[in-house]
Amino acid sequence: MSRFLWAIALILAFSGIARAEPEAASGEGRELFIARCSSCHSVDYIEMHARFGTRALWESQVLKMRNAYKAPMSDDDAKVIVDYLERYYGPARVDLRQRTTPSSSISKTSVAPGLITGGAPRSP
């Protein structure tokens, strides 16, 4: 199966699970961030770095995603995304975000075998 079809199958199979992933912070640049970054990874990759998420850090990471992982984005896109990450995922914003990130429960969640994206349901 082509990679494109796998990606479609993945989205269909896990459209429910995908909602359990943490959501990107609201704010200017969010839509572009989702469009350019979230096809490959969940936003917890970003949250994990917020403790030391300086502009230099985000610039280096966005550059790595473009150059090494071939994420499709223009120079203008990259700037908007770096601005967004610096504003909403900098060290000063960690407290705010912790309050708005949905928490998950310890629960035995059955995920269909095969295409795995991980994820637990939201707490009821």
Next chain:
Amino acid sequence: MEIDRRQTLLGLISAAIGAAIGSVAGSARAVAREVVAALPGKTALHRLTHRPPNYETPIQFFRQTLTPNEAFFVRYHHAVIPSVSAEDYRLDISGPAVERPIILSLQELRREFPVVEVVAVCQCSGNRRGLFEPPVAGLQWGHGAMGNARWRGVRLTDVLARAGLKTSAIEIAFDAADAAPLEGTPDFIKSLPVSKALHPDTLLAFEMNGEPLPELNGFPLRLVVPGWTATYWIKHVNKITALESAEKNFWMSTAYRMPRSTFPLVSRFPSQESGERAPVTEIAVNSLITSMDSDGSLIAGRSELRGIAWDSGLGIDRVEVSFDSGATWRRCELGENLGPYSFIPWRAEWPALPPGRYEVWARAANRAGQVQVEKPIPNPSGYQHNAFHRVPVRVVA
């Protein structure tokens, strides 16, 4: 659930305090994450990321020398993880440096080659990256991006012999069924030097601790490279290519490399040593205290004082603990040895100490004279963290 949330909050608070007091908390700092049972066939693990799935093993599972399959860490670079049935599975062995390209089914692998076992630690190169100060970008692992298992399979050298390896072979490359969502993202392909590929302990494994490999640990077949970090242990391996030149993709030429002055210490990868950085290869000598209470601390005399040690297969010579910041060290008692690549358990008696708060430090040394370090060796990608494990201790009257 409420307790879980509270524990998460406590974890966040303690991490914040740890960051605030800096060197005091130092390497005792914990990385805050949720503990969730979110993956099929897996118990509650520390979740780092949802997609691709990256989950680490909580420390209490390392109280057993063999890590249970359901608690074994999960690490993927790419989000597209197809399910492969044992019946449909095929392994392709080809490339410019083989005499006869072959394709093998799982059944042929099991029937036509000697089946062997090895106990070996599978440890991510970036295990403990989240403990580096200053912080390093990348998955912020704590102590649990590793596991120890009894792997059962066939020797890679036997399978390569069936295809006939030419003397011109330089490296053996491994590709797998998983892939990135984007066409342009470099496929996760890793290579080994021929010497390591032909080592009799390097296996194509189909079982782990007496059961078929879990889906998320590489079903139906994974490469097992005892002594080397998990980046080489390709899961769902389905294509082996014998090369007459060095593999140059991103995952070999750019990622998983360290300044030459740091590692590796013994086990080198000459055909990949161009430039200032060399590939991460052998697992650095390391140890871990595993008997902490749920709050991550120990109470002298009440808690047990025990843990595990491991290295790249050179053999653990000794494990020592210190209660005075490394001024004096006490030798620990080593437990059952399941082989050179395995965790080896250790335990120690509590010394007589006046009531108060202390830190216990643990360090291991191997038979080649390699010893853990007080501070991790800084490197750009945060690999090979093998500083002493430090745990708070209370001595009560």
